[in-house]
Amino acid sequence: MNARKAFLLLIVLVVLALVVIACGPAATPTPQVIKETVVVTQVVEKPGEKVVETKIVEVEKVVTPTPQPEGPVTIAFWHAYNPVETEMLTKKVIPAFEEKYPNIKVEAQAVPYNEFRKKLLTAIAGGTAPDLIRSDIIWVPELADMGALVALDELMPDFDEYKDQVFPGPLSTNYWKGHYYGLPLDTNTRILMWNKEMYEAAGITEPPTTIDEFLAVCEKIKSLGEDKYCFADGGTYGWAVLPWIWSFGGSLTDPDMTTASGYVNSPATVAAYEFLKELLDKGYLHPGILGGGVDTSGGYAQDQIANLLEGPWMPAIFEAQYPDKEIQWALMPAGDGGSISVVGGEDIVMFQQSQHKEAAAEFIRFMLSPEVQLMMADVGQVPVRMDVTDEAVQKQPYFALFFEQLKTAKARLPHPNWPKIEDLLTSTGQAILRGEKGAQEALDELAPKIDSLLATD
Amino acid sequence: MNRALRQQQIRVAYLFMLPGLIFFLTFQIYPLIKAFQISLYRWEIMPGQASQFLGLANYLRAFQDPIFWLAMRNTALYTLVTVPGQMVLAMVVALALNRLVWGRVFFRTVYYLPVITSWVVVSLLFKFLFNSQAGLINFVLKDLLHLTPNYIPWLQNPGTALIAIMTLGIWKGIGWSMVIFLAALQGIPVELHEAAAIDGASRWQRFWYVTLPIMRPTLVFVLVMLTIGGFNVFIPVYLITGGEPMHRTETILTYMYNEAFNFLDFGYGAALSYLLAAIIFVLSFLQIRFLRRPVEF
Numbered sequence: 001m002n003a004r005k006a007f008l009l010l011i012v013l014v015v016l017a018l019v020v021i022a023c024g025p026a027a028t029p030t031p032q033v034i035k036e037t038v039v040v041t042q043v044v045e046k047p048g049e050k051v052v053e054t055k056i057v058e059v060e061k062v063v064t065p066t067p068q069p070e071g072p073v074t075i076a077f078w079h080a081y082n083p084v085e086t087e088m089l090t091k092k093v094i095p096a097f098e099e100k101y102p103n104i105k106v107e108a109q110a111v112p113y114n115e116f117r118k119k120l121l122t123a124i125a126g127g128t129a130p131d132l133i134r135s136d137i138i139w140v141p142e143l144a145d146m147g148a149l150v151a152l153d154e155l156m157p158d159f160d161e162y163k164d165q166v167f168p169g170p171l172s173t174n175y176w177k178g179h180y181y182g183l184p185l186d187t188n189t190r191i192l193m194w195n196k197e198m199y200e201a202a203g204i205t206e207p208p209t210t211i212d213e214f215l216a217v218c219e220k221i222k223s224l225g226e227d228k229y230c231f232a233d234g235g236t237y238g239w240a241v242l243p244w245i246w247s248f249g250g251s252l253t254d255p256d257m258t259t260a261s262g263y264v265n266s267p268a269t270v271a272a273y274e275f276l277k278e279l280l281d282k283g284y285l286h287p288g289i290l291g292g293g294v295d296t297s298g299g300y301a302q303d304q305i306a307n308l309l310e311g312p313w314m315p316a317i318f319e320a321q322y323p324d325k326e327i328q329w330a331l332m333p334a335g336d337g338g339s340i341s342v343v344g345g346e347d348i349v350m351f352q353q354s355q356h357k358e359a360a361a362e363f364i365r366f367m368l369s370p371e372v373q374l375m376m377a378d379v380g381q382v383p384v385r386m387d388v389t390d391e392a393v394q395k396q397p398y399f400a401l402f403f404e405q406l407k408t409a410k411a412r413l414p415h416p417n418w419p420k421i422e423d424l425l426t427s428t429g430q431a432i433l434r435g436e437k438g439a440q441e442a443l444d445e446l447a448p449k450i451d452s453l454l455a456t457d
Numbered sequence: 458m459n460r461a462l463r464q465q466q467i468r469v470a471y472l473f474m475l476p477g478l479i480f481f482l483t484f485q486i487y488p489l490i491k492a493f494q495i496s497l498y499r500w501e502i503m504p505g506q507a508s509q510f511l512g513l514a515n516y517l518r519a520f521q522d523p524i525f526w527l528a529m530r531n532t533a534l535y536t537l538v539t540v541p542g543q544m545v546l547a548m549v550v551a552l553a554l555n556r557l558v559w560g561r562v563f564f565r566t567v568y569y570l571p572v573i574t575s576w577v578v579v580s581l582l583f584k585f586l587f588n589s590q591a592g593l594i595n596f597v598l599k600d601l602l603h604l605t606p607n608y609i610p611w612l613q614n615p616g617t618a619l620i621a622i623m624t625l626g627i628w629k630g631i632g633w634s635m636v637i638f639l640a641a642l643q644g645i646p647v648e649l650h651e652a653a654a655i656d657g658a659s660r661w662q663r664f665w666y667v668t669l670p671i672m673r674p675t676l677v678f679v680l681v682m683l684t685i686g687g688f689n690v691f692i693p694v695y696l697i698t699g700g701e702p703m704h705r706t707e708t709i710l711t712y713m714y715n716e717a718f719n720f721l722d723f724g725y726g727a728a729l730s731y732l733l734a735a736i737i738f739v740l741s742f743l744q745i746r747f748l749r750r751p752v753e754f
Contacts, residue, residue, distance in 0.1 A: 118718055121502060121718075121721065124502065124503060124504075125502040125503070125504065126504075127504050142721075146501070146502070146503050146506075146721075147503050147506055148503060287589075287610065287613070288589075288590075290610065290613045290702065291612065291613045291698075291701050291702045294590075295590075419719060419720055420720055423720075426703075427702075427703040427704065430702050430703045431703060434702075
């Protein structure tokens with residue numbers, strides 16, 4: 001009897017968590033199907049000739065109607081800014097917005113990054129999503145594919161003005177199936193953070209500009225001692241391995257994200273993994289990449305790690321934790337594919353469940369204004385507007401190299417199945433670095449798995 | 458008259474049961490049924506979006522999923538190691554405590570402490586203990602005792618990571634079984650031991666032929682409960698390795714959690730939890746069916 005009771009309790013506990021998410025109340029705004037007439041210009045290619053056709057097509061659109069704001073409205077904005085950035089947002093940016101638009105109040109809520117996605121999904125399922133969020137760029141395609149987001153290029157008549165002003169790499173992370181579902185808010189990328197003291201001890205004067213030079217640097221660094229490492233990274237996830245893959249001239253898929261075969265197992269991608277394996281085998285790469293955690297900042301500060309790929313948040317961290325250690329920056333070492341790093345950062349996106357879409361759009365415009373972009377640059381956020389880069393560099397000189405790197409930086413696959421693809425990629429990288437499989441063999445096995453995930457819709 | 462009174466009493470009884478019943482139906486039965494429904498669909502979490510009915514496809518998918526079998530193997534291994542581990546050590550401690558005249562309450566409390574500490578806290582504690590660079594275990598093994606030339610990357614390798622997790626499971630569980638064993642030991646009539654001693658039974662024979670048979674129902678109870686707990690291992694795995702590396706330390710519940718809440722595959726997640734429930738149900742049934750017998754004096 002006891003066992004049965006316990007068993008019942010057990011099942012309930014197991015499923016309760018699942019169901020709390022699934023059985024929330026239905027969304028308050030009712031989506032409506034509206035028939036709309038749209039003029040479509042198509043280029044039809046017939047054998048030998050190209051004809052531009054204009055068609056009038058009736059399409060069905062699901063929209064959630066927004067009532068016109070009468071009195072003051074409140075919009076909810078969730079973000080995961082760090083405390084310094086949050087203070088700037090709540091003490092300066094939002095008051096300035098509310099002064100400009102007295103009818104709109106912004107309720108900003110700081111949500112820790114690690115809980116953000118789960119909290120957000122719970123809210124979406126319960127019909128209580130916020131109006132706007134500052135979303136990690138890798139979540140946008142997934143949210144868009146789910147039908148949770150408003151296509152901003154349809155909602156905002158002036159969308160193109162913003163689209164043309166921002167860096168194309170960060171912008172691309174908002175694109176899914178023909179529409180833009182957000183605008184970049186801030187951006188970053190990883191560049192080489194090199195350790196001057198260790199370089200000098202090893203008799204090196206300049207940071208490497210190519211991957212060959214990087215290898216030469218590593219050889220000298222290793223001569224400093226068994227416990228000195230040339231490079232360290234936290235794992236084999238996309239953020240870590242993609243700069244190497246791209247700089248070697250490899251890739252995960254074709255540009256249209258239709259197939260991985262021939263790309264993720266191309267000679268260049270294989271070479272990138274073999275390079276990382278070589279670094280690890282020779283003791284250049286810290287074994288922390290195999291998991292278990294590695295304190296990269298601490299290792300750099302204590303002159304045990306000579307190079308990292310890091311982002312623009314590091315100066316603030318070092319100022320607080322290692323004020324005596326100076327940071328040196330250089331571009332990602334170039335390989336056959338050039339010097340190509342990975343785009344990070346955040347987008348601002350609007351939810352279908354928002355009741356105040358026009359007001360929310362005003363806040364988006366405000367957050368993307370040159371003034372606000374520069375205000376946030378004061379606290380280390382790299383602006384996305386191309387017309388404020390010079391001013392931003394004057395405020396934060398170390399931004400200059402990041403802007404340079406951003407010109408060629410690429411985004412991780414903006415695909416709703418990216419979390420699953422990255423999971424496979426991470427495991428494959430582990431298998432290669434641990435020597436369980438050859439790079440070619442492992443990537444040949446990976447390719448069809450990614451292919452099927454790309455096709456799933 | 459008498460009958461009417463009885464009717465009324467029954468009605469009042471139901472009335473008193475109502476709050477509990479509503480709670481039970483809302484928070485236990487409804488989620489159970491809903492989760493089963495979810496497990497038959499490709500479940501969309503967006504309100505208003507149609508979920509695609511898949512029938513038993515989510516269940517069949519599990520059988521062809523190598524990570525499911527890996528998680529199954531790890532879960533079974535965890536149970537096979539930690540359940541006997543906890544029971545044997547708990548029995549040793551209980552026997553020792555039972556003989557103590559002074560300080561029994563003190564030591565009982567000390568051994569019970571791990572049981573009431575938070576899983577989250579001790580999981581993180583073990584993660585730090587087994588850390589490859591700065592962990593205490595590696596410090597003791599290499600720097601203090603010089604047993605290994607290099608630091609052991611405990612959490613990077615699936616085998617050693619599982620050792621860390623199972624050590625935690627045993628350490629944390631000893632106290633619970635110990636308290637129950639101790640209670641059972643104290644319930645054994647002292648005359649039985651005296652009689653056995655007079656008949657010339659050695660200490661070991663008395664334990665084997667007197668103590669253990671009397672404790673049989675207790676042992677079966679603890680075995681069943683621990684097996685259920687073992688199959689439900691989640692927090693230490695989730696916090697110490699997260700299933701990494703390469704899903705090699707994944708258990709059923711961590712895999713279910715990852716599929717549902719990370720990949721939003723709620724249908725598959727629900728199917729995995731129902732499969733786990735089915736396994737536990739069958740195991741518990743078999744254990745009770747074949748092991749529980751009335752005590753014979």
